[in-house]
Every structure is written in structure tokens, then in C-alpha cells.
């Protein structure tokens with residue numbers, strides 16, 4: 560299991576850093592913005608909701624929902640609506656994953672700056688894609704569920720993908736480093752990991768009004784910081 564927590568150890572509701580508010584975004588619709596400077600490593604969002612396997616989703620017959628993959632075949636169905644849904648993607652993001660449900664600032668985010676995350680850090684569904692107009696010089700123009708495989712993306716967010724993607728990346732690197740065998744008859748040819756069917760489904764329309772007070776219900780005191788699991792600490 561590549562998650563950092565037991566499956567009953569997730570929040571029921573999403574937590575959002577009280578320094579963050581929802582405003583209109585030039586990237587798309589509404590986004591999350593810093594009310595004051597946010598330091599590198601500061602927690603931004605802790606996703607909360609119900610943990611479900613891929614197999615459990617169809618029985619719920621949900622028409623509209625937000626979820627995030629937290630391991631191979633395992634997802635968290637987010638409590639909605641919540642302002643964290645307004646977070647926009649950028650190909651040059653300033654937040655990344657601390658663990659499978661927690662995002663944190665990659666670098667100093669000055670007051671007024673939009674908080675963004677690269678969907679490649681937590682999306683691994685091969686057949687998912689969306690056009691991107693993030694405006695970054697690094698813009699990939701089309702963001703896909705295979706972007707975690709890109710060397711440039713791996714380099715930028717190394718160790719700060721969702722843990723199951725960190726593990727996939729390490730697995731690929733291990734294969735690349737394995738010396739070729741002379742007898743090929745017993746080689747197990749790599750097969751791609753079975754894709755989660757219910758990976759994060761961005762973008763969902765942000766349901767949140769843009770106002771400074773709108774996120775207070777999700778803020779509250781910051782929960783205690785969790786240490787990164789040594790199994791996916793940055794290397």
C-alpha cells in the first residue's frame with residue numbers, strides 16, 4: 560500500500576489554509592489566491608471525504624462529484640461543494656503534493672498570487688486530457704493523465720507527486736537502470752499499472768462565490784503538521 564495513512568485516517572471534510580480565498584482567475588473561472596504571503600512547505604489543502612475503491616464508484620450512481628486517486632484503485636470522494644475545488648492547474652505550479660491528500664507550497668507565494676497545482680502530480684488516468692491556457696512559458700497546452708511520465712515534469716516535482724505516482728516513477732527508473740539480460744526468455748516485460756477509473760476529474764466548475772469570507776467554514780485552526788513518509792520523501 561502506497562498511501563501514507565490507514566484508510567480510516569482521512570478527514571471527513573476538506574481543510575483549506577485560512578490564508579487562502581477564492582477570487583476570479585485569469586487562468587479559468589475562479590481560483591485560489593493568497594491573502595498574505597505563504598511560506599514554502601506551508602500546507603494549503605487537506606482533502607477530506609469518503610474513501611472508495613474503483614469498484615465501489617459505479618454502485619453509487621453519482622452524476623457529479625469530485626474525487627482524487629490516493630492509491631492504485633483507491634480514491635477519496637471529496638466532500639462538496641468546497642472552495643478547494645476552485646484550485647486551478649498550471650504547468651508551472653507553485654504547490655505540490657505533501658501526501659496523497661495534502662498540498663503544500665513549493666515556494667514563497669506572495670500575497671495576491673494565485674495558488675496552482677500541476678494536475679500531473681496527482682492524476683494518472685491514461686485516457687484523461689484537457690487543454691491548458693495557464694500562460695506559463697512551460698505550458699504543455701494539453702495536460703494528460705500520462706504527464707507524470709515526462710522527464711521534465713518528474714524533475715520539477717520530484718518526490719512531490721501523490722505517493723502512488725512517486726512509486727510508479729521509481730518503478731520506471733528501476734526498470735531503466737536494470738542491465739539487459741543475455742537470456743531474454745524469462746524476462747517479464749513491463750506492463751503499465753492498471754489505471755484507476757476514478758482519478759481526479761478536473762476541471763469541475765468552481766461552485767464557490769468569490770469573496771473573502773466564503774472559505775471560513777473550511778479553515779479553522781491548522782491541523783498538526785504531519786511528517787512526510789520516508790518512503791516518498793524527496794530524493
Ligand SMILES: [Zn+2]
Pocket residue numbers: 649650651691692693694695697698699700
Ligand atoms: Zn499550461
